[in-house]
Amino acid sequence: MATVVAVIASTHHPFYYRASTATGEDRPPFADEWVRKIHAFRETLTRAKPDVLVMVGSDHFHQLWLDNMPQFLVGKAPFYDANWYNEEREFGLPRMLLRGQEDLSAHLLREGLDAGFDLAFSNELRIDHSVTCPIITLRPEADLPIVPIYTNIFAPPLPRPGRFVALGRAIREIVESWPSQLRVAIIGTGHLSLELGGPRQFGPHGPDPEFDRRAVEWIATGDLDGCLSEVTLDSLHGPGNATHGFMDFMLMMGVAGAGAKADYVDTLDLFHTMEAYFTWYPNGAPA
Amino acid sequence: MSRYLLDKFLYTVDRDPELVERYREDPRGTVAWWEAERANALLNCHPAEASTWLRLTDAEREALGTHDYPRLFELGAHPFLTLTLFIAMFERDHEEPLAFQREYARKLSHFTLPYPDIAT
Numbered sequence: 001m002a003t004v005v006a007v008i009a010s011t012h013h014p015f016y017y018r019a020s021t022a023t024g025e026d027r028p029p030f031a032d033e034w035v036r037k038i039h040a041f042r043e044t045l046t047r048a049k050p051d052v053l054v055m056v057g058s059d060h061f062h063q064l065w066l067d068n069m070p071q072f073l074v075g076k077a078p079f080y081d082a083n084w085y086n087e088e089r090e091f092g093l094p095r096m097l098l099r100g101q102e103d104l105s106a107h108l109l110r111e112g113l114d115a116g117f118d119l120a121f122s123n124e125l126r127i128d129h130s131v132t133c134p135i136i137t138l139r140p141e142a143d144l145p146i147v148p149i150y151t152n153i154f155a156p157p158l159p160r161p162g163r164f165v166a167l168g169r170a171i172r173e174i175v176e177s178w179p180s181q182l183r184v185a186i187i188g189t190g191h192l193s194l195e196l197g198g199p200r201q202f203g204p205h206g207p208d209p210e211f212d213r214r215a216v217e218w219i220a221t222g223d224l225d226g227c228l229s230e231v232t233l234d235s236l237h238g239p240g241n242a243t244h245g246f247m248d249f250m251l252m253m254g255v256a257g258a259g260a261k262a263d264y265v266d267t268l269d270l271f272h273t274m275e276a277y278f279t280w281y282p283n284g285a286p287a
Numbered sequence: 288m289s290r291y292l293l294d295k296f297l298y299t300v301d302r303d304p305e306l307v308e309r310y311r312e313d314p315r316g317t318v319a320w321w322e323a324e325r326a327n328a329l330l331n332c333h334p335a336e337a338s339t340w341l342r343l344t345d346a347e348r349e350a351l352g353t354h355d356y357p358r359l360f361e362l363g364a365h366p367f368l369t370l371t372l373f374i375a376m377f378e379r380d381h382e383e384p385l386a387f388q389r390e391y392a393r394k395l396s397h398f399t400l401p402y403p404d405i406a407t
Contacts (some may be wrong), residue, residue, distance in 0.1 A: 061298055061368060066291055066407055067330060086301055089375055154367070156406040195367025198402060199395040202388040241402055242364055271385075 002104075002178040005185055006048035006278040009219060009252035010041070012057065012133035012189035013273065014091040030270060037268055037277070038137045042058070044264045044279035045138045048185055052101045053139065053146045054108075054175060056251060057130030057189030058153045062086075063122075070120030071159050072167060074106035074112070075148040082127045082135075087206045096132055101145035104178055108147060111174040117167055134189050151251065153190070153244045161231050164247040165224060168254020172282075175213040186255050192216070192274050195237035199239060200274045208239035215246060216267055219278055222260040224253050228262030248255045290363045291407040293357050296321060297368035299330075301375065309375040315352040322348070331364075357394050363403045 016038065019031045030276035062084045064070065082096040105121075112119045127148050135142050149171070153159055167186075175184050192215050193208035200207040218227040227250060236243045256262070296318070310317040311354040327338040343351070350358040354376075359369050370391065377389045 022367075062302075065298065066294060084302070086371060086375065089304075089339070090371065136326060197360065197368075197370035197391075198393050199398050201370070201391075201392045202385055236400060277381060 001182045002052075002182050002184050004172060004175055004282050005050055005183045005286070006045055006187075007172075007252065007256045007282060008045060008082060008134075008185060008187040009249050009256075009276075009278045010134055010137070010187070010189050011191055011273065011275045011277075012130050013275055014093065014129045014272070015088065016133065016222075017094070017136050018092040030268075034268060034270070037266055037275075039241040041266060041277040041279070042138050042140075045185060045187075048281065049183060049286065050144060050185035051182040052104060054149065054171065054184060054189035055127075055131045055134065055143050055146050056149045056171075056186070056248060057127070057134075058152050058190070058245065058248060060128055060130065060154065062128045063126055064150065064152075066155060068238045069152060069155050070150070071152045072117060073120040073122055073125075073150040074105055074109050075100065075125040075146075075150075076109060076121050077123050077125060078100055078102060080125055080127050080146065080148060082132045084126065084128055087129050089119070091129065093129055093132065093136075096142055097136070098127070098135065098142055099145040101147050101228065103180070104175070104184070105147045105176045105277075108149070108171065108174055111177065112167075112170060113176070115170050117170060122192065129164045130189055134187050138187065151248055153247050156235060158182045158244060158247070160233055161247050162228060163248050164251040165228065165254035168251040169257075171251075172257070174237045186252075188248050188252040188255070190252075191242060192249075192276055194242040194245060194273050195240035198241045202273055204238070205269060206272065206274045208243075209274070211239035211243070212267075212276075215249070216265070216274075216276055219249055219253060219276070220265045222253060222256060222258060222262070224250075224258040227253065236271055252278075256282070276285070289341065289343055289347060290324060290405070291321050292343055293351070293359070293364045294368055294407060295326070295341075295363060296343075297364060297372050299325060301368060301372040307372065307375050310372075314354050316350045318343075318348060328374060356391065357397075360398065361403055361407050362397055365405050369376075
């Protein structure tokens with residue numbers, strides 16, 4: 001059976017690519033520290049020597065639209081083109097092409113459906129920065145095949161937080177039941193407190209540093225009970241109007257497992273939002 | 288109320304470079320053209336299979352036609368769609384990085400929780 005060699009949860013900051021590649025006067029003062037932290041985080045994936053990446057993210061109204069909106073969708077295609085015109089425009093993100101791992105996509109769809117998750121699928125999916133940001137930070141060679149999984153954290157009505165956790169648990173079990181000798185890393189990105197298009201956006205810190213502190217604690221200690229007892233669809237409006245992206249972190253806590261302490265934790269307090277990086281090694285840290 | 292159609296305008300304009308420029312230069316004209324020609328297009332279907340019933344309210348048409356993003360927020364337009372499109376149109380008019388985004392926040396500063404409902 002396949003081995004889950006790393007579980008990784010991260011924020012996805014679309015400005016990282018531009019900040020890290022800028023030079024001279026265009027290079028922001030926080031870029032060097034950010035790059036150092038990303039390189040250290042990247043090493044946690046490199047050490048695990050993965051063959052395949054399962055990538056959990058959320059389409060930001062690029063391909064998925066309100067006339068036909070899936071709650072959870074698994075890509076099943078041999079290739080995925082990536083990044084969109086408005087992401088090039090606003091963030092300077094490059095166009096990319098990633099290979100798919102269709103056998104694992106098919107396995108996740110079949111077993112996910114049988115486990116009670118009515119997963120949508122796509123055979124032609126152009127992925128966006130929720131998946132390409134962690135490729136850029138964690139595997140810039142973009143050389144490993146992926147299985148993209150999209151969640152709806154964006155267009156209400158949304159699934160409740162407990163559903164994200166349950167899907168995370170199921171993804172872990174399903175990957176571990178995949179008849180393959182390949183080494184799989186499961187990577188998911190979301191947000192801590194975040195405001196987009198509202199009065200609290202683009203402040204000197206994230207909109208709710210206290211929420212961020214507690215969120216990092218929940219994730220780092222695997223405190224799913226504590227997290228689930230306090231986080232609801234309603235409560236997530238409080239820390240910022242885009243904070244429902246935190247449910248992708250909760251999904252990844254489900255992948256890592258209740259009580260699983262992260263083997264690697266790092267944060268970076270930036271303008272607008274706090275960055276946070278977590279890695280678990282379910283089968284022990286690689287040598 | 289046609290919050291869905293408000294979002295559809297923002298979504299279909301934001302993803303099209305030519306429409307972004309056209310909306311920046313001629314908001315009223317672009318909104319009128321879009322409502323007549325594009326509002327009922329079912330996005331993944333042949334043009335002959337268009338919808339027949341979608342129409343903006345007067346308040347929505349006026350907010351779009353005057354680039355009034357605080358009013359769009361109040362009407363429940365999806366904040367991510369509004370922000371992304373308005374950055375595309377107006378960030379270029381500001382010299383300092385993020386100056387437009389901060390001005391945008393200031394212009395919404397009279398809103399407190401709970402924010403207007405964005406469900407469609």
